[in-house]
Amino acid sequence: MIKNSLLTSCILLIIPCLVSIAQVPGFYMKEPAKKLEIPFIASNNLIIVPVSINDGPPVNFLIDTGVKTNILFSKSIGDQLELTYTRKLDLVGADGTTVLTANVSPSNHMDLGGIEGILQTLLVLDDDFFELEMVIGIPVFGVIGYEFFKYNPVKIDYDKELITFYEMGRLKWRPFGFRKVPMKIENSKPYIHAKVKQLSGDDVDSKLLIDLGANHGLLLNMETSEKIQLPPKYIESDLGRSLGGDLFGYVGRVKSLNYGGLKFNDIITSFPEETEFSYVIKESGRQGSIGSELLGRTRIILDYQRERFLFKKGNTFSNPFEFDMSGISPRMLPTNEKRFVVGSVRKGSAAEQVGILKDDEFLEINKIPVDFWELSDLIKLFRSEEGRNITVKLKRYHSNNPEDFEIIEISFNLIRQI
The missing domain is CATH 2.40.70.10 (Acid Proteases)
Incomplete structure (x- = not known):
């Protein structure tokens, strides 16, 4: 979950086994090597890598041990890539009640640079789902799951933002310090x-x-x-x-x-x-x-x-665990311009006490225009230090008319609630 959280393990998948005929599906190094390193983008410690599907343009995928089958969030992209669909499946959403429909697309090629996914099945959502960008701050179009890990040892160095993909028979012994x-x-x-x-x-x-x-x-x-x-x-x-x-x-x-x-x-x-x-x-x-x-x-x-x-x-092991002290769940709007809004306001929080409302749009944070902020930095700021003073300039809309708004400036101190 992106918590402000993200994904509690994306979804519960109800699917039968998907069998390949010729080669063995999996992720492999393109050229023989003992190991291969690929950089990743870290957003709130989530691991994001660019992936090309069937020689298409690269799009961001999340690496996730919590899902069984690879997922593509956009049928629009799937159709542009001319993916072949064999049948439909119902997926149970993370809230336990929502049912999502996905199309099964078998035998795809997924390219991560020096690593490639052979004969990879993709579950392609019927309805485009781009809302993770709102809570991560980076566009994410899919998830790579179990297939990435099933044959090869994989090291993840969060400090260096590097994935090391080892040859299948490597790491028989425990590396020094582990x-x-x-x-x-x-x-x-x-x-x-x-x-x-x-x-x-x-x-x-x-x-x-x-x-x-x-x-x-x-x-x-x-x-x-x-x-x-x-x-x-x-x-x-x-x-x-x-x-x-x-x-x-x-x-x-x-x-x-x-x-x-x-x-x-x-x-x-x-x-x-x-x-x-x-x-x-x-x-x-x-x-x-x-x-x-x-x-x-x-x-x-x-x-x-x-x-x-x-x-x-790792380098941050001793850092204290902190939860949001503002009461604001910030969201990034999926627009060409950088726009952050208040996704929700927690009851009893500092933000609620000073009257900040859901859907208020950030214009400045601590006198710095929103263009200079990343969503992950804003989340870190709201977790940073009890008593810290935060000043926000907000645009508050009063109706669906985009011209019907007021600009307000509010200050509050962060409050640790737990």
Whole structure:
């Protein structure tokens, strides 16, 4: 989820196995090598890479361990690329109620530079979905899932913004400085076990999904265990935008998370509401997921073939976990001009107290015009320091008439609510 969050693991896919005939589908290095590095764009620790489909122009894709099959968010782009569709599938959205329709396009070629995806199936959404740009700040047109990881060890260095793609037989030994824990691949998704120490209540031995496509720190599904409790201090919040709807629930902290001797303290934790499709999570046996806000503080290696997860501290490991202190969920409008608006205002927050409203448009932040801001920088500012003074100049529309607005300037101090 992009939380302000993004994707809690994009969607729950209900699909049968897709079988190739000639070659084995997967991602491979184009030329023989021990390893190959490709840079990625990091936005709130989400991993974005340019991908060319069937020799078409490159478009941004999210690398996500939380989905099984590659997804293209735009049928318009799929049609421009003259993709072949064999049938339709219904997908259950992340909110558990929305049903999305997708077209199955088999046997596509996906080019990431020195790495190529052979005979790749794409699920192409019937309705174009470009709303992730509003919460990431970067256009994203699809997701690459399990296929990218299934044969080759993959190292992700968040500090250098580099993916290292290793030859299939490499990394038999644990690299210097890395620790490891067993990792189980179930239904094409990676899981590890960790101990969660709560602020109140029992410790929870948890099975957790490693979810690169969600930018929360830790997420715990309360319906999966009676031991999981809301902390003494929490807030209701929009947990983020994903395919198939918004996610709602609560945000608080847990005392610590420990796996393989690596201990994270005082972690911001999401507790989503139960939905009618929570049974899918219960059947998986997991209690929650680890997202990129936590993973981005480490360097990790995902080795699906040997079922092991390797990790070491990154440069930001010791940074405190902070949640938004403004109460504003900023959104970027999908226009040619850079435009940020207030997506929502949290109840009881600093922004609500001074009268900031949903759909107010930012013109300046701390006297700096919006053209000089990136969405990720704005999110960091709103998490930066309790008591920090923020001044915003806003355009407030009073009707659907674009000329019917007023310009207002408001100051407030950031308030830590959890």
